Amino acid sequence: MIKDKKTIDRLLAEYGSPLYIFREDDFIENYKTFYNAMKTGYDKYRLSYSYKTNYAPYIAGLVKKLGGYAEVVSDMEYSIAKKVGYEDRQIIYNGPIKGELGYRMMLNGGMLNVDNLEELKYVCSIAQKNENDISIGLRLNIDIGQSFISRFGIDTDSDDLQKAIAMINDQGNLHLRGLHCHIGQSRSPQSWQNRARRMLEIVGSCFKDLKLEYIDLGSGMFARMEKSLADQFGGSIPSYEDYAQAVGSVFSGHYKDCSYEDRPLLFTEPGTTLINSYIDFVAEVSSIKHIKGKSFVVLNCSKHNLGEICTLKRMPIEIIRNSKETETLSNADFVGYTCLEHDVMYKGFNGELGVGDYIVFGNTGGYSNVSKPPFISPNCAMVSENGILIKKAEDFDDVLRTYQWEIN
Ligand SMILES: Cc1ncc(COP(=O)(O)O)c(C=O)c1O
Known part of the structure; x- marks a missing residue:
C-alpha cells in the first residue's frame, strides 16, 4: 500500500x-508472476483480463502491452477493448445477455461463449443468414460439488448439452471451437483441479473427436493480499504456483501425447487476482x-x-x-x-x-x-x-x- x-x-x-492510486510497477510484477506460474503449469496458456473488475482503459491497455487478452461481458466493455487496440480474435465475449457487437465480433473471429440454448438458437439464425463458417464456444454449467446451483451456462447434467451439440451439428457452417466455465465462490486450488478434471471428462465423453481450440476455466482465485485481509480468509492464501500445479498437472497429463499444435489453449480470466x-x-x-x-x-x-x-x-x-x-x-x-x-x-x-x-x-x-x-x-x-x-x-x-x- x-x-x-x-x-x-x-x-x-x-x-x-x-x-484512487494505481501502483503500476507492483501490478506489472504481479501480472508477470501470475502469468509465468500458470504457463509453467501448462505451457499453452493465456490469460484474458476480466474487464468488469476494472475496465479503466489505462489498465486495460497495460494488460494488452503485457500480452493479455480481454474478457468482456457487454458491448460497452467490448468497445473499450477495441478502443485500446485489441483485434477481435483476442477478445473473449461472455455473459448471459450479449449485445449485437458481440455477434459481429463472433463473425470476425472473436471468441464468443454461448450461455444458453435460447442464445444458441439466435446464433443458429445468424449462421443461416451467413454463408461463411462461424465458430463459437459454449459456457458449460458443471458440478464440482460447489454449495449452490449456478444460473450460468448450459447444464451438463441434463440433456441440454446434447441438445446444444445437435443444434450446432444441424447447422452446417456452425462449429464449436471452445468450452468455457466459471464457478463463483470456489477459490481453492482443489476446486480448480476439480473444474479442470470435470471439463476434460466432458471433452472425453462428448467431444472426443473434436479438436478444440481452447478451454477456458474462468476465474475465481485468491489474489495476493495484505496479511490483515488474508487472516480474515483463514490465514493461508494459496500461491499462484498452487493453482498452476492444480490445473497444470491435469491438463499436462491429459494432453501429454499431443503435440503443442494439437493441444487446446488454456485460458483463465483473472480480474480481482490481477488488480485488487x-x-x-x-x-x-x-x-x-x-x-x-x-x-x-x-x-x-x-x-x-x-x-x-x-x-x-x-x-x-x-x-x-x-x-x-x-x-x-x-x-x-x-x-x-x-x-x-x-x-x-x-x-x-x-x-x-x-x-x-x-x-x-x-x-x-x-x-x-x-x-x-x-x-x-x-x-x-x-x-x-x-x-x-x-x-x-x-x-x-x-x-x-x-x-x-x-x-x-
Ligand atoms: C465469467 C467470469 N470471468 C471472470 C471473472 C473474474 O473473476 P475474479 O474477479 O474472481 O478473477 C468473473 C467474475 O465473476 C466471471 O463471472
Whole structure:
C-alpha cells in the first residue's frame, strides 16, 4: 500500500481528494508472476483480463502491452477493448445477455461463449443468414460439488448439452471451437483441479473427436493480499504456483501425447487476482463525532468508492498523519458522506486519529470505481503512483448529461 506522505500530498494537491492510486510497477510484477506460474503449469496458456473488475482503459491497455487478452461481458466493455487496440480474435465475449457487437465480433473471429440454448438458437439464425463458417464456444454449467446451483451456462447434467451439440451439428457452417466455465465462490486450488478434471471428462465423453481450440476455466482465485485481509480468509492464501500445479498437472497429463499444435489453449480470466491489491484509495478524515458513547469517523468518501468488499471484510488500512491534533479512539466506525446509516467502511478502529489525517484503504482495485453509483456525489479521480491521470474526477455534467431538463 502507498505510505509515502509526500507522494500522497502531491497527488491530492493535483487531482483532489479522495483519490484512487494505481501502483503500476507492483501490478506489472504481479501480472508477470501470475502469468509465468500458470504457463509453467501448462505451457499453452493465456490469460484474458476480466474487464468488469476494472475496465479503466489505462489498465486495460497495460494488460494488452503485457500480452493479455480481454474478457468482456457487454458491448460497452467490448468497445473499450477495441478502443485500446485489441483485434477481435483476442477478445473473449461472455455473459448471459450479449449485445449485437458481440455477434459481429463472433463473425470476425472473436471468441464468443454461448450461455444458453435460447442464445444458441439466435446464433443458429445468424449462421443461416451467413454463408461463411462461424465458430463459437459454449459456457458449460458443471458440478464440482460447489454449495449452490449456478444460473450460468448450459447444464451438463441434463440433456441440454446434447441438445446444444445437435443444434450446432444441424447447422452446417456452425462449429464449436471452445468450452468455457466459471464457478463463483470456489477459490481453492482443489476446486480448480476439480473444474479442470470435470471439463476434460466432458471433452472425453462428448467431444472426443473434436479438436478444440481452447478451454477456458474462468476465474475465481485468491489474489495476493495484505496479511490483515488474508487472516480474515483463514490465514493461508494459496500461491499462484498452487493453482498452476492444480490445473497444470491435469491438463499436462491429459494432453501429454499431443503435440503443442494439437493441444487446446488454456485460458483463465483473472480480474480481482490481477488488480485488487494494486489500487489504493486515499480518503481524508472530515470530522470525528461521539454520539451516545459511540465514535464515528466521517470520511470524505463512501462505501461505494471502495466496493462491496468493505461491507464483508475489514479492509487493510494505513493511517498517514496529516492532522494538527489527534485523539485516541476506541471501537470507532469509519462512515461516509452519504446519508445512509449503513455507509460504514470500517468497523472497530482503535488508535490515534485527527481531522485531516489520510486513511489509505488497500485492496480497492476490483469492483470499486466501476461499481460506484452517482448517488449523492460523482466519483473521484484515479491516478498512477507516478502521477499519470487514469480517470478524471467526475463532475455535475458527467452525471446529469442524460437527464431531460425541459419540463412541459
Ligand atoms: C465469467 C467470469 N470471468 C471472470 C471473472 C473474474 O473473476 P475474479 O474477479 O474472481 O478473477 C468473473 C467474475 O465473476 C466471471 O463471472
